[in-house]
Amino acid sequence: MSTATVPDTFDQQTESRWAVETHGLTKRFGENVAVNNVELLVPRGCAFGYLGPNGAGKTTLIRVLLGLTHADAGTMSLLGYPVPKHRDLALARVGAIVDEPRFHGHLTGRQNLQILAAAREPAARDRIGPALERVGILQRANDKVSKYSMGMRQRLGVAACLIGDPELLILDEPMNGLDPAGMADMREMIISLVAEGRTVVLSSHLLDEVERTCDAVAIVDRGKVVRQGPISELLAGATLALQIECSEPDRARSLIDATRIGAHIEVGSLGLGISLPAGTTRDVIAEINRVLVEGGISVYRLQEIQASLESWFLQVTSRLGAPE
Amino acid sequence: MRTPSPATASVATVPADAAGDHRGSPIPTGAMIATRFMELRKRRGLMIALILVNIGIPTVFLVVRLLAHAIAPKSYGPAGGYDIYTGLCTGVLYVFGFIVAATLGCTAGSVDLTEGMFRHLVVTGRSRLALYLARIPAGLAIVVPLVAAGFIIVCSVCVFAAPTRLNYDGTNVPAGLSRAGFETWAGNHPDTVICDFPYNGPGLPNVPCGPNGTIINAQGSQGPGQATVTPAQLKAAAILIARQDYTNYSSDFLYPSDSLMIRTGLWIELEAVIGFIVGLGLASLLGQRTVPVILMIVLEIILTPLLSRARIAHLLNLQRSVVGVAMAHLTPGGLPVFGGGGGGPGGGQGNPLLVPESITWAVLVIIAWLVGWTVLGAWRMMTRDA
Numbered sequence: 001m002s003t004a005t006v007p008d009t010f011d012q013q014t015e016s017r018w019a020v021e022t023h024g025l026t027k028r029f030g031e032n033v034a035v036n037n038v039e040l041l042v043p044r045g046c047a048f049g050y051l052g053p054n055g056a057g058k059t060t061l062i063r064v065l066l067g068l069t070h071a072d073a074g075t076m077s078l079l080g081y082p083v084p085k086h087r088d089l090a091l092a093r094v095g096a097i098v099d100e101p102r103f104h105g106h107l108t109g110r111q112n113l114q115i116l117a118a119a120r121e122p123a124a125r126d127r128i129g130p131a132l133e134r135v136g137i138l139q140r141a142n143d144k145v146s147k148y149s150m151g152m153r154q155r156l157g158v159a160a161c162l163i164g165d166p167e168l169l170i171l172d173e174p175m176n177g178l179d180p181a182g183m184a185d186m187r188e189m190i191i192s193l194v195a196e197g198r199t200v201v202l203s204s205h206l207l208d209e210v211e212r213t214c215d216a217v218a219i220v221d222r223g224k225v226v227r228q229g230p231i232s233e234l235l236a237g238a239t240l241a242l243q244i245e246c247s248e249p250d251r252a253r254s255l256i257d258a259t260r261i262g263a264h265i266e267v268g269s270l271g272l273g274i275s276l277p278a279g280t281t282r283d284v285i286a287e288i289n290r291v292l293v294e295g296g297i298s299v300y301r302l303q304e305i306q307a308s309l310e311s312w313f314l315q316v317t318s319r320l321g322a323p324e
Numbered sequence: 325m326r327t328p329s330p331a332t333a334s335v336a337t338v339p340a341d342a343a344g345d346h347r348g349s350p351i352p353t354g355a356m357i358a359t360r361f362m363e364l365r366k367r368r369g370l371m372i373a374l375i376l377v378n379i380g381i382p383t384v385f386l387v388v389r390l391l392a393h394a395i396a397p398k399s400y401g402p403a404g405g406y407d408i409y410t411g412l413c414t415g416v417l418y419v420f421g422f423i424v425a426a427t428l429g430c431t432a433g434s435v436d437l438t439e440g441m442f443r444h445l446v447v448t449g450r451s452r453l454a455l456y457l458a459r460i461p462a463g464l465a466i467v468v469p470l471v472a473a474g475f476i477i478v479c480s481v482c483v484f485a486a487p488t489r490l491n492y493d494g495t496n497v498p499a500g501l502s503r504a505g506f507e508t509w510a511g512n513h514p515d516t517v518i519c520d521f522p523y524n525g526p527g528l529p530n531v532p533c534g535p536n537g538t539i540i541n542a543q544g545s546q547g548p549g550q551a552t553v554t555p556a557q558l559k560a561a562a563i564l565i566a567r568q569d570y571t572n573y574s575s576d577f578l579y580p581s582d583s584l585m586i587r588t589g590l591w592i593e594l595e596a597v598i599g600f601i602v603g604l605g606l607a608s609l610l611g612q613r614t615v616p617v618i619l620m621i622v623l624e625i626i627l628t629p630l631l632s633r634a635r636i637a638h639l640l641n642l643q644r645s646v647v648g649v650a651m652a653h654l655t656p657g658g659l660p661v662f663g664g665g666g667g668g669p670g671g672g673q674g675n676p677l678l679v680p681e682s683i684t685w686a687v688l689v690i691i692a693w694l695v696g697w698t699v700l701g702a703w704r705m706m707t708r709d710a
Contacts, residue, residue, distance in 0.1 A: 066447050068710040088348035091449025098447070102440025106366055115363060115441070118355035119450040121347075125355070160444055 016080030019044045019168045019199035020065065025074035027057075027064050027223075034060040036223035037074070042201055042216075044079075047194045049210035049231075050203040051309075052220035053317060058203045059099060061220070062172050066096055079168055092121070095161025096170040101153050105146030109137060109156050112145060117163050124163045131162035136185060150177030158189070169193060172203045187213050211309035221317055235312055240280045241305035242288070245271040247298040255295045256288055263288075271301075347449050352458035356450075360462035364432055371466075378424045379474045382412050386481040393485075404485035409580045410659050412478045417592050419624060421471040422599035426620035428467055429603025432459045433701060434613040437708075446710045456608065456702045463600050471596045472589070479585050486579035492572075495520045499578040503570050510566030514555075515539050517562040521569050528561050529553045580658070587656035595651055598693060599624075602647070605697030609704045624648060632661075632678050643679045647693040650686035652678055 020042035027035035034057045042048045052058045063069045065076060067087045076083055081090035103112040110128060117124035132138040135155040140148070148156065154177050161169050171190075175183050190200050190213050204210050210217060211231060218228035227234060246252050249267045256263055256274070261284055264275040276284060285304065292299050365371065389403035436442040436455075445455055490499040495516055501509060510517045519533035531553050532540045539558065566573075580588070599620065606616040628648025636643065643649055655661050661678060681689075 063710075068443060068446055070709075088449040088451065091447060092347055094447070094449070096447045098443055100440075101444075103444070104363060104435070104439050104441055106368070107363060111359075111362065111366070112441070115359040116444055116448060118353065118359040119445050119448040119455065122355070164448065 016077065017044065018042060018077070019048075019079055020076075020201060022061075022065070022076040023074055025061070025064065025076055026072050027060055027069065028072050033223050035064060035071070038220075038223070038225050040218055040225055040228065042199065042218075044199050045194065045197055046215040047190055047200045047202060047213050049214035049217035050201055050220065051205065051207065051210060051217055051313060053205065056220045057223040058220055059172055060223075062096070062098055062170055062201075062203060066091065066094070066098065066170065068098065092164070093167040094170065095164050095166035095168075096172075097154075097157040097161060097174055098170075098172045100150075100176065101157030101160070103145045103153065103156060106144060108142045108144055109148065109152075109159075110141040112156065113160060113163055116160050120164050123165075127163045127165060128159075131159040134162060134189070135159045151179060151182050154178055154186075155182075158186075166198065168199045168201070170201045170203070173205075174202065175204060175206050175209055183209065207308075207310040207313050217309070219313060219316055227316055231309060235309065239278050240276040240285075241311075242274040242276065242285060243271065243301070243303045243305055244274065244288075244292070244299065245301040246292060247300075251295070252292055252297045255291050255297065259287065259291055261287070348451050350451050350453040350457065352454045352461075356454065356458040357462045357465075360432070360458045361465050363435075364428065364462060364466055367431065370428070370431060374424045374428065374470060377420050378417070378470050379477065381420065382416050382474055382478050385412070385416075386477070386485075390481070390485060401491075402485050402487040404482035404579060405487050406482070406579055409478065409482035412482075413475070413588050413592065414655075414660050417471070417474055417478060418595055421474070421592050421596040422624050423621055424470065425467045425596040425599035426603035426624070427617050428463055429600040429605075430607035430613045430616040430620065432463045432600075433604040433607030434611060434616070437611050438613070443710045452706045453702055456705045459604060460601065460698070463604065464597060467596050467600050468593060471593055475589050475592055479580070479589075483579045488578070490573075490578055492569075493520055493522060497573070501573075503567075503574075506570050506573060507563045507566045510562040511559045514558040514562035517565050518558065521565050522572075523565045523568060525564075525568060527564055529557050531558070584656060584658050588659060591651075591654060591656055591659075594654075594690070598647055598651070598690065601694050602697045605699075605701030608701035611704075611708070628652070635679055640679060644681045644685060645689055645692075647690055649679055649681065650689040653681050653683065653686040654690075 018041050020040060022038050022040045025035055025038040025040070026033065036057070038061060040061075050058055050061070060069070064071045065078060065083070067084055070084070078090035079093050081087075083090050103109070104115070107115075109132065113128045113131070114125065117128055129138070132141045135158050137152055137155050137159070140152065145153065145156065154174060158171070158174060161171070174186055174190075178186055187209060190202065193200055194215075202210060202214055214231065216228070216230045217234065218225050220226070244252070249272055252272060253265050253267055256265060256272075261280075262277050266273040274288070282304075285302070289299060289302055386403050386408075389400065389408070392400035393403055436445060446452065489496040491497075498505075498509060510521075515533075515538045518528070518531065518539060534540050539553075603616060603620050606619065607613055610616055623646075628646060631643045631646050632649040632652050634643075652661050
C-alpha cells in the first residue's frame with residue numbers, strides 16, 4: 001500500500017496519479033464505525049469496482065468522498081484535489097449516483113437535468129441532449145419522471161453525471177432496476193467511458209458485472225478495505241480448484257491424500273472436487289493425474305475451475321466472517 | 325479486460341474556476357434561480373391552490389357582489405368602495421397572502437431534500453449557500469406577482485365599482501367635502517344630522533326624532549316639556565354636530581386613495597415576503613413541509629392576534645418580538661388592524677388595542693426575522709447530511 005500523502009496544494013492536482021485517494025478515512029455513526037480507517041487508491045483511467053456485502057460501508061464511503069456527509073478522521077482527495085478543502089474544484093470534474101437516483105417527479109427528465117446543469121458550468125446545459133441520447137432515454141426525455149421506471153431513473157442518474165463531462169464517475173449500484181439488456185447497455189457504457197480516459201468507480205454487489213466491467217477492485221467488509229488491486233492479480237492469489245471425474249472416487253481420494261500436497265478434497269456425485277492452496281503451480285495438477293493413473297484409477301475428465309471474482313469474494317469475506 | 329494503469333485521464337482537467345465557473349461562490353447564478361423558479365412553478369396542484377386562495381376567494385366575493393348589485397341594486401350595495409377595500413385587504417389578502425407565501429416557502433425549503441434532489445445538487449460542487457439563496461428570488465418571483473394580482477383585482481373593483489355617495493353612519497352624504505362644505509351641507513339637512521349623526525357634547529336643543537329620521541314638532545311648535553326650537557337653532561345645532569364629526573367623516577371615502585392603495589400594497593407584499601422567507605428557513609431547518617406549514621398558519625391566525633392584544637406584563641418584550649405584532653404596527657393609516665379593531669388615520673401606529681411598540685422597534689423585529697430565519701435555514705442546509 002502506498003503511503004503517499006494527499007496533495008495539499010492546487011498545483012499538485014495534475015501530478016496526482018490517483019483519481020481517488022484516502023488515508024485513514026473514518027466515519028462513525030455513534031458506536032458503529034461505518035468506514036474504518038480506509039486506505040484506498042483508485043488509479044486514473046480505469047474502471048474500479050468497490051465491492052462489499054450489504055452494510056459493509058460502501059455507500060457511506062462514497063457519501064464521505066462526495067461531501068454528502070463529513071468524515072470523522074483521515075484525509076482524502078479526488079482527482080488530486082484535497083477534499084473538503086477544494087471540494088468545489090474536485091466535484092466540478094466528478095459525476096456521481098448515490099443510492100437510488102431520485103428526482104423531482106413532477107418535472108420531466110430534461111427539466112431535472114436543466115436544474116442540475118444550472119448548478120454546474122454554463123456548458124453543461126449543452127450536454128443535456130447528448131447525455132440523454134447516450135443513456136438511451138432521449139425519446140422519453142420530455143415525460144415526467146414520475147412515469148419513469150426504476151431502470152429509466154437509473155439511466156437518468158447516469159445522464160445527470162454525464163452533463164458535467166466528468167473525469168471521475170462514482171456510480172453506486174448503477175445496475176439496480178435494470179433488465180438484462182439494460183445491464184448490458186450499462187456495462188458497455190462504463191467500458192466506453194473508461195475508453196474515453198475517464199475513471200469509473202463502480203460500487204456494487206453484482207460480482208459478475210464488476211468482473212466483466214472493472215479492471216481493479218477493492219473489497220470492503222465491516223467498513224474496512226480488506227483487499228484491493230487489479231482483478232487478475234487478486235485472483236492469482238485465490239485457491240486453485242479442480243474437478244475430476246474418475247472411477248473409484250474414494251480410493252482416488254486416498255491416493256491424493258497420500259501425496260501430502262495439502263489439497264482439500266470433497267467426494268461428490270460428479271467425482272472429486274479439489275481445492276489447492278493459493279500459489280499452487282500447474283505441475284501439481286499433472287502430479288495428481290499421474291498418481292491417479294498409476295494407482296489404477298480411470299480418469300474420465302480433469303478440469304481446472306477458473307477462480308471467479310465471486311468465489312474469491314466469498315473466500316475473502318467468509319474468512320473474515322469466521323471466528324478468530 | 326484492460327490492465328489498470330494509473331494515468332492522467334484524457335478528458336478535460338481544467339479547474340472549474342479557471343473557466344469562470346465560481347462554483348464555490350455563495351452567489352447563485354441566474355440559471356440557478358431560473359430553474360428553481362421553473363421547479364416551483366411546475367407544481368401544478370400547489371400553484372392552483374395558491375391562486376385559488378389568493379386570487380380566487382376575493383374574486384369570487386367581488387363577482388357575487390357585482391352580480392347581486394346588478395340584479396337588485398336597492399337590496400345590495402355597490403361591490404366596491406372603501407369599506408370593502410379595507411375589509412378585503414386586512415381580512416383576506418393580508419392573511420391569505422402570508423399563508424400562500426409561507427406554503428410556497430416551506431415547499432421551496434424542503435422538497436429538494438424529500439424528493440432526493442438535494443444530493444444531486446450537492447454533488448455538483450456548487451456552494452450549498454448558493455443553492456439555498458437561489459430559492460429566495462425564485463420563490464419571490466412567484467409570491468410577489470401572485471399577491472399583487474389579488475390586490476390589483478381588489479383595488480380595481482373597489483375603485484371602479486365604488487358607491488357614488490358616501491354612507492356616513494347610515495346616511496348618504498356627498499364625498500370629499502371640505503370642513504366648510506360639510507358644515508354647509510349639515511346646515512341644509514338639520515333633520516338628518518341631528519337625528520342620525522353621533523354627537524358628544526352640550527348645546528343641542530332637545531328635539532324628538534321620528535322613526536324615519538325627521539324632527540317632530542320642529543317648526544316652532546311646543547310639545548309637552550319642550551321649548552320652542554326655531555329653524556335657525558336647528559341649523560346651528562347641525563353645524564355644531566358636523567364640526568365635531570368632520571374628522572370621522574374625512575376618514576371615510578368612496579374608494580381608497582392612490583396613496584392608501586400603494587401603502588397597502590407594499591404592506592401586504594412585505595407580509596408575504598416575510599411569510600415566504602420564514603417558511604423557507606423553517607422548512608429547511610426541519611427538513612419537511614407539513615409541520616412548518618401548520619406552524620406558520622398557527623403563528624398567523626392564532627398566535628399573532630393573541631399576542632398583539634393580550635398585554636402580559638412579564639412577556640411584553642417577547643410579544644413585541646413577534647413579527648405579526650410588528651407588522652400590525654405598520655398597518656397603513658386608514659386600514660383596520662388585522663384581527664379586528666383599530667383603524668382610523670393612524671392605522672396600526674399608536675393603536676391603543678395593540679401591545680405598544682415603536683415603529684423603529686417594529687422595523688428591527690421584521691429585519692431580524694428575515695435575516696434570522698435565512699441564516700438558520702442556510703446554516704442547516706450547509707451542515708445537513710445529504
